[in-house]
Amino acid sequence: MSSHPFKIIFAIFSFLILSESISAQSLDYAREAVNILASDSLKGRGYVDNGDKLAADFIRSEFEKFGLQVFNGSFYQEFETSVNTFPDRQSVIVNGKELEAGKDYLLDPGSPSLKGSFDVMTVTADEILDNAKFVNKLRVSSGQLIAVLPFDKSNFSKEQNEQLNGVINFLKYHPQNPSKGTIILTNDKLTWAGSVRQHPKPTIIIHSDSLNGSLKSLKLDIKSSFIKKYQTQNVIGYVQGKNTDSTIVFIAHYDHLGKLGPQASFNGANDNASGTAMLLSLAKHYSENKPNYNTVFIAFGAEELGLIGSKYFTENPLFPLSEIKFLMNFDLAGTGDEGIQVVNGSVYRKQFDELVQINEELDLLPNIKIRGAACNSDHCMFDQQDVPGFYIYTLGGIQAYHDVYDRPETLPLTEFEDYFKLIVEFIDQL
Ligand SMILES: [Zn+2]
Incomplete structure (x- = not known):
């Protein structure tokens, strides 16, 4: 056996x-x-x-x-x-309503501090793609925040999406952006990240569902600490x-x-x-x-x-x-x-x-x-x-x-x- x-x-x-x-x-x-x-x-x-x-x-x-x-x-x-860290309490107020961090909005992880009340200049994807029009808007944006309104990527070609991304990255990260900072309004899920850098201007990503009415001005108290x-x-x-x-x-x-x-x-x-x-x-x-x-x-x-x-x-x-x-x-x-x-x-x-x-x-x-x-x-x-x-x-x-x-x-x-x-x-x- x-x-x-x-x-x-x-x-x-x-x-x-x-x-x-x-x-x-x-x-x-x-x-x-x-x-x-x-x-x-x-x-x-x-x-x-x-x-x-x-x-x-x-x-x-x-x-x-x-x-x-x-x-x-x-x-x-x-x-x-x-x-770049955010140890302190943040405050983003639109039309008298304080938005909830993490749920209604995120800060770009490389955002610096910014405090004050600001007028908002909105731009659409179509305006961004019209170079002359966008440059004119950008010129008069100093002292204000620029808000990119939500757009559906699938309505644009690959080249147009690349151009949109390029301009949004300029607004978010370039020191020659004349505005006080950038707002990205989105219909997409908010997804955060970390950053080893602090950028010259802040960017606030706001979910469009969290806004009651139009975005004409914003009261901010953003505080970050770069280590x-x-x-x-x-x-x-x-x-x-x-x-x-x-x-x-x-x-x-x-x-x-x-x-x-x-x-x-x-x-x-x-x-x-x-x-x-x-x-x-x-x-x-x-x-x-x-x-x-x-x-x-x-x-x-x-x-x-x-x-x-x-x-x-x-x-x-x-x-x-x-x-x-x-x-x-x-x-x-x-x-x-x-x-x-x-x-x-x-x-x-x-x-x-x-x-x-x-x-x-x-x-x-x-x-x-x-x-x-x-x-x-x-x-x-x-x-x-x-x-x-x-x-x-x-x-x-x-x-x-x-x-x-x-x-x-x-x-x-x-x-x-x-x-x-x-x-x-x-x-x-x-
Ligand atoms: Zn992981």
Whole structure:
């Protein structure tokens, strides 16, 4: 009698036991981590009220609890960045009504301070495209605010859209814009960002639904604070593997956009408390189950300011990047209703096919979509050093993104358990 069938049954049985214990624990832990990272008390993990430091400290304490090892005596790799911040209360009043920061309006992240009452000169897309007319309007705009009225991009050709974008960028960023500042009225969803610069004039993006009546004048008290050298940090730990010749690297950025005054907090549950929760869940798992290879866990700072933490790390690596066998970046891990998208899938086709095969065998995610290279998150800095790896993000579910609605209470974590199982199985088979 061969022992073979018994071995298979045993293997299936132990996988079932393992996956049962993985699932319940990983989802509970991830939920808890997201709730903490995306809570109001972590201030949106930005540069107002030390949000970045509070988040880094939570990740450090988790790494420490799991018994992760450190490079150079610390979990922190510190670096500096410039950043434009909005710590103070903002005020934008139209027709006697104060608009709500984050919901009715946003400030361009590079806006400087501006206080006063201003007349508003409106321009339409058609007026912008009529060069002579626009230049005449611009000439008499000094002392006023220029408001670009909403327009539907699909009504204009590609060249016209390029011209419109060019003029809007001139208004927003050029010191020779004679007006006091720019207002962009939009029918689109408000989406915020971060900025390492402060521009000469402010820009206010107002959702057209929030206006009661016409926009003839505006009372403003915008306050921003530019910090030339802000010290922030990456949080890094590792687990020694059975084989120490190669290294697996898991990365996720923990920073987000922080606050637009005390009124608006961008808590970033999906972006990227969810990916950080995946990173922490994997750190927890591999601290309890010795990995095949040395496994490094990096929570990057300042991604939203332009991949600054990962750029600093790849320029100042704590171990040779050439030792990296494979890297995985988790940025947006909180849904999965429509599966996942794998950036670099077509670049590392063999590994992509393995991922798909495991997913089919274990019947985990509804879909795995392939994508080529894209410089849209921290993995990009490693791509540039020829480090093999994937950037994975979940698809479907909630639409909140870079706005005040990306909060833990509405983050579904639909496929988190299966996503986690897929990664563990994929890495264990590498
Ligand atoms: Zn992100």
